[in-house]
Amino acid sequence: MSYTKPFLKWPGGKFRLLERINDKLDSGRRFVEPFVGSGAVFLNTNYRKYLLADTNPDLINLYLQVQNNKNSFIDYCKSFFIEKNNNEARYYKFRKKFNTTTDVRLKSALFLYLNRHCYNGLCRYNSRHEFNTPFGRYKKPYFPKKEIENFHRASQSAKFIHSSFIDTMKKTKKGDVVYCDPPYVPLSKTACFTDYFSGGFGWDEQIQLAEWAGKLAKKGIPVIISNHDTDNTRNLYHDAGAKTEGFLVRRTISCNVNNRKKIGEILAVFQPA
Numbered sequence: 160m161s162y163t164k165p166f167l168k169w170p171g172g173k174f175r176l177l178e179r180i181n182d183k184l185d186s187g188r189r190f191v192e193p194f195v196g197s198g199a200v201f202l203n204t205n206y207r208k209y210l211l212a213d214t215n216p217d218l219i220n221l222y223l224q225v226q227n228n229k230n231s232f233i234d235y236c237k238s239f240f241i242e243k244n245n246n247e248a249r250y251y252k253f254r255k256k257f258n259t260t261t262d263v264r265l266k267s268a269l270f271l272y273l274n275r276h277c278y279n280g281l282c283r284y285n286s287r288h289e290f291n292t293p294f295g296r297y298k299k300p301y302f303p304k305k306e307i308e309n310f311h312r313a314s315q316s317a318k319f320i321h322s323s324f325i326d327t328m329k330k331t332k333k334g335d336v337v338y339c340d341p342p343y344v345p346l347s348k349t350a351c352f353t354d355y356f357s358g359g360f361g362w363d364e365q366i367q368l369a370e371w372a373g374k375l376a377k378k379g380i381p382v383i384i385s386n387h388d389t390d391n392t393r394n395l396y397h398d399a400g401a402k403t404e405g406f407l408v409r410r411t412i413s414c415n416v417n418n419r420k421k422i423g424e425i426l427a428v429f430q431p432a
């Protein structure tokens with residue numbers, strides 16, 4: 160089966176897990192993703208309406224630009240993907256511009272430029288919320304024209320919000336189907352930091368998420384959560400009332416992209432009683 164690819168590179172992207180996730184999703188009127196990331200799951204489902212949220216404001220602003228302007232915004236983004244912009248000096252100049260500009264259209268176009276020219280597509284910010292991923296040294300970064308067009312089309316039935324997961328879950332109602340892909344729990348103490356905007360999504364947040372999922376299921380709203388398969392996540396989701404399924408996925412799990420291993424992933428399914 161062929162799947163629609165997201166236009167952003169995104170750590171933790173669920174592209175390779177789509178079949179398993181789709182298998183478990185109920186039908187419903189609206190699909191809600193409190194941690195939308197690159198939108199891999201949204202792009203490959205077929206609901207009438209979508210509520211898509213993330214705490215990264217740069218991501219949500221870019222999606223709003225893509226949703227509301229197609230060709231003019233694509234041409235504008237493409238103008239940054241030229242050979243003379245693919246070097247360290249230009250990259251750091253654009254990174255600085257991204258961190259200082261108040262022009263949302265420019266900032267969104269630069270977010271896409273940075274995503275495709277930075278090291279491993281990592282989205283990392285410092286404590287002042289300045290993007291600080293280094294230059295990626297790619298020969299010819301790909302401009303995802305077709306992928307942006309697909310996203311534009313799909314986004315016409317979506318509402319994007321900049322919101323933390325609890326506020327998003329509070330907005331759900333019967334008829335919704337919720338899929339949650341939070342930042343992964345670390346596999347080990349030495350696992351490298353997952354560079355999400357949140358500035359930290361710790362065990363307390365994982366507990367809150369599981370409790371909210373249990374609460375929504377009791378109200379008749381099905382919820383699925385994905386995560387690493389560890390004793391802690393298994394126990395957490397069982398205690399909150401879910402059925403779980405574990406499986407192995409080939410992934411880059413350390414800071415070294417060449418270090419690819421099969422690791423355990425879990426899907427926790429919270430079904431209404």
Ligand SMILES: C[S@@+](CC[C@H](N)C(=O)[O-])C[C@H]1O[C@@H](n2cnc3c(N)ncnc32)[C@H](O)[C@@H]1O
Nearest residue numbers: 171172173194196197199214323324340342357
């Ligand atoms: C694992 S990624 C989601 C990946 C997505 N499913 C995909 O296929 O690309 C987790 C996302 O959660 C967002 N995030 C982190 N903390 C959050 C929070 N407290 N509430 C909502 N979103 C959050 C991050 O910005 C990131 O985009």
